Amino acid sequence: MQRAAPSRAPSRRAHYRDVYYTDDAPRPPEPPARGRLWRVLGWVSIAMSAVLVAGSLSAYGFWRRLDGQIDREHVDDKLGANRPAKLNNSMNILMIGSDSRAGENARYGQEVGQRSDTTILLHISPGGEQALGISFPRDSMVNLPSCRRTGGGSSPPQLAMINAAFSTGGPACTWRTIESLTRIHIDHFVEVDFAGFKRVVDALNGVEICVPRRIDDPKAELHLRAGPQTVRGDQALGYVRTRYVLGDGSDLDRIKRQQAFMASVVKKATDKGMLTDPGRTFSFLSAATRSIKADDRFTLSVMQKLAGSLRGMSAGKVRFVTVPVQPYPADRNRVQFNQALAEPLFRSIREDNAPPAEPAAPAPVPAQRPSGVPPVPPVPPAQVNVAIxxxxxxxxxxxxxxxxxxxxxxxxxxxxxRAVPAGAPTQILYGAGAERQAARLAIALPGHPPRPWPGGRPGYVYLVIGKDGAVLSGAKRPMPQVSGEIRADRNICDRT
Known part of the structure; x- marks a missing residue:
């Protein structure tokens, strides 16, 4: 329950961690709300991190058994010679959802060949600093490169929908296409089909979603009540695939649901109760490894290394975005990349280098004190309560x-x-007794000497971000924000 705020004239409202606050003058902050620690993103990454928590020889043997269940494909000789250079130590994994009707998938109707129902490039920054899942709309018209056909021979370069790459040459052609469009070096691919998707969801005992209105669609076998609920099996598959009974019927709207669903999958898979239950963990990991196909270079040692880098990643550092697109002039039912917006996103991933080494701590920035009074020593960051x-x-x-x-x-x-006068700079303010805490924040945000604020709560520091921003010492430039992004720490009933 939130503490009652002093009576003040409200202005705009801000939303953070599902709690709304009025944003006039900074009010006495409340105790910190700690976020869940997220270790992974995506099907394989979830599995890896859960096992590495144990970190024992028995876990290694467990890994070996699971590793043997993954279907692997050799693709190196199908990717061509003119691939983008790898400029950093990040990892890029191409995640493909196949709509194949072969085998267990035959019940979903007869389709010739297979297409990529979903294409996501999962980018993990060096050291697991952040993760970004980039969705490529299947209705995007793009220039496909020449690929080796699945049945033999080669396809010519052509203008086509992006998901045609998968039907032409399988994962390798989709891999080659995404690299040619983005100039981002891809390290591995992971593919999952309808049946595999259902196995993973069921192994989690369902995934929580939120539906804006009641849905009854017999054709899609989709029956959902309004509001939050847990879906399994065919209901989960119908929810992420449907285009016409939810939203505006576009592939872009469906992508939003898929991204929100993936965030819920990660949350469920890394739930504390599951990770401490060996039986549940094994059931999930076994279902995941039996449900995917990957390239043969995505080895056990690579997966373990990736999992180690992802441990400790917070939910706020996991985002899902869609490649910026615009209408395709020749067909209103298709889209094309908006290069002016897409290229900065692609470039930021290509150039996502490891953050620079932490600089030596500068001398504490003194608060504004009377002449002749020496500065106070800062306290450790853990002792600084800051409202932003x-x-x-x-x-x-x-x-x-x-x-x-x-x-x-x-x-x-x-x-x-908070509303401030136009052009106001960034300020570090502090309440009574928080001078040393403010000094520590000023080290992390150099160039903003802290000032006492009589209206502040005793012991608390206030950061008001103005025209000069809030650039932390040693921090690299963040990736550009994309309109409509979904953060993994969102409330499931937030509109997408």
């Missing part, structure tokens, strides 16, 4: 700054917005 207020028009800046400060050990107790 975004006074700019850059949506999400306060939350991103909160994630960065939390990653450095600060206790972020509130995030909101």
């Amino acid at each position: 207020y975004n006074a700019t028009r850059l949506k999400g800046l306060g939350r991103r700054t909160a994630d960065q400060l939390t990653g450095r050990g600060f206790q972020v107790v509130r995030v909101g917005t």
Whole structure:
């Protein structure tokens, strides 16, 4: 339950961690709300991290058994010679959802060949600093490169929908296509079909979703009540695949649901109760490894290394975005990449280098004190309770700054917005008795000497982000924010 705030004239409202706050003058913050630690993103990454928690020889043997269940494919000789260079130590995994009707999938109707029902490029920054899942709309018209056909021979370069790459040459052709369009070096691929998707969801004992209205679609075998609920098996598959009974019928709208669903999968798979239950963990990992296909270089040692880098990743550092698109002039039912917006996103991934080494701590920035009074020594970040207020028009800046400060050990107790005079600079303010805490925050955010604020709560520090932003010492430039992104720490009933 939230503590009652002093009576003040409300202005705009800000939303953070599912709690709304008015955003006039900063009010006494509340105790910090700690976020769940997320270790992984995606089908294989979830499995890897859960096992590595044990870190024992028995876990290694367990890994070996699971590793043997993965169907693998050799693709190196199908990717061509003119591949993008690898410029950093990040990892890029191409995740493909196949709509094949072979084998267990025959009950979903007869289709010739197979297409990529879903295509996501999972980018994991060096050291597991952040993760970004980029969805490529299947209705995108793109230039496909020449590929080796699944049945032999080669396909010519052509203009076609992006999912035609999979039907032409399988995962290798989709891999080659995404690399040619983005100039991003891809390291591995993971493919899952309808039956595999259902096995994974059922092994989790269902995944929670939120539906805006009641759905009854006999043709799609989809029957859902309004509001939050847990779906399994065919209901889960119908929910992520349907286009016409939910939303506006577009593939872009369906992608939003798929991204929200993936966030719920990660949350469920990394639930504390599951990770401490060996039986549940084994059932999930066994279902996951029996349900995927991967390239033969995605070995046990690679998966273990990846899992280790992802341990400790917070939910706020996991995002899902869709490649920016615009209408395709020749066909209103198709789209094309908006290169002016897409290229900065692709470039940021290509150039996502490891953050620079942490610089030597500068001398404490003194608060404004009377002449002749020496500065106070700072305290450790864990002892700093800081409320953050975004006074700019850059949506999400306060939350991103909160994630960065939390990653450095600060206790972020509130995030909101505040109106300040146009052109006002970033300020570090502090209440009575918080001078040493403010000095520590000023080290992390150099160039903003802290000032006492009589209206602040005793012992608390206030960061008001103004025109000069909030650039942490040693931090690299963040990836650009894409309209409509979904963060993995969202409330499942937030509109997408």
